[in-house]
Amino acid sequence: MEEKPRFLIVSTDVLPSVFLKVIEAKRLLSKAQAKNSSEACRIVGISRSAYYKYKDNVQVYEDDSTGQLNTLYMRLSDEPGVLSHVLQELYKAGANILTVNQNIPVDAVAVATISIQIRKGQTDIEEILKTVAGIYGVVSVKRI
Helix, strand or coil: CCCCCCCCCCCHHHCCHHHHHHHHHHHHHHCCCCCCHHHHHHHHCCCHHHHHHHCCCCCCCCCHHHCEEEEEEEEEECCCCHHHHHHHHHHHCCCEEEEEEECCCECCEEEEEEEEEECCCCCCHHHHHHHHHCCCCEEEEEEC
């Protein structure tokens, strides 16, 4: 019977540098700053065998202090620029937009859902909801 993997939270200060280099190589690949794993490994200075040995088992831990996730459900008037203005206001509020989904308008109103991440210490979700509700063309907005 296979044992379930166990996870540890360990400070990077005590880890062998190969783990940090694997994380960096994965970041280069995900952001298309390296064409392939060979190039990413060359850039960070590790062998491909070390990369492949650890790539699936080394992850960056993101705790809840990085931000609060929220999904906004909106009914928007079918007019040019309404969604664009909503996105601009979310940007101004410091929200990181994760997903945007807008349906085809029915009766001149389109339903849109936007998932956002708000970093701790920035504007709270209630303030964002008030701001978005005040945008011309926003029929209604609520957090789901």
